[in-house]
Amino acid sequence: MKYLLLAVLLTAHPAMTAPIVQAQVNIKKVSKTRALELFGGTMRKWPDGTRITIIIQEPDALANKFFAASIGVPHNQFSTVVNKNLNDGADIRVVGSANQVLIAVAATPNSAGIYSANKYVENFDGVRLLEIEQ
Secondary structure, eight states: OOOHHHHHHHHHHHOOOOOEEETTOOOEEEEEHHHHHHHHHHOOOTTOOOEEEEEEOOSSHHHHHHHHHTTOOOOOHHHHHHHHHHHOOEEEEEEEHHHHHHHHHHHSTTTTEEEGGGGGGGGGGTTOOOOOOO
């Protein structure tokens, strides 16, 4: 039974994570490569030059594992990029829950985050989904 549940989770991952941005961010879509750079903390400024704040749960959180899979990156690679950039001065804020990610992105100018369920984003003021090019 646990393998069936795991199979269901792994096949459902694109719908289970939502890359989000603060509503005033002027980017609508990024490539998978750019998504890794953005959410991993390598990309530190938006094209207009403003500093990016990334808000995520712990690098090993389930939402981040699903996000890494959705952009075709092994989770350990995503985790390594996040941890390296955390230690290298990127503005990455780690919060305790998915709801804290949603609230913090809405309240933080120029921010982006990985939320665990995209169905609630449309009804939450101050954030919107960021499309990842397939």
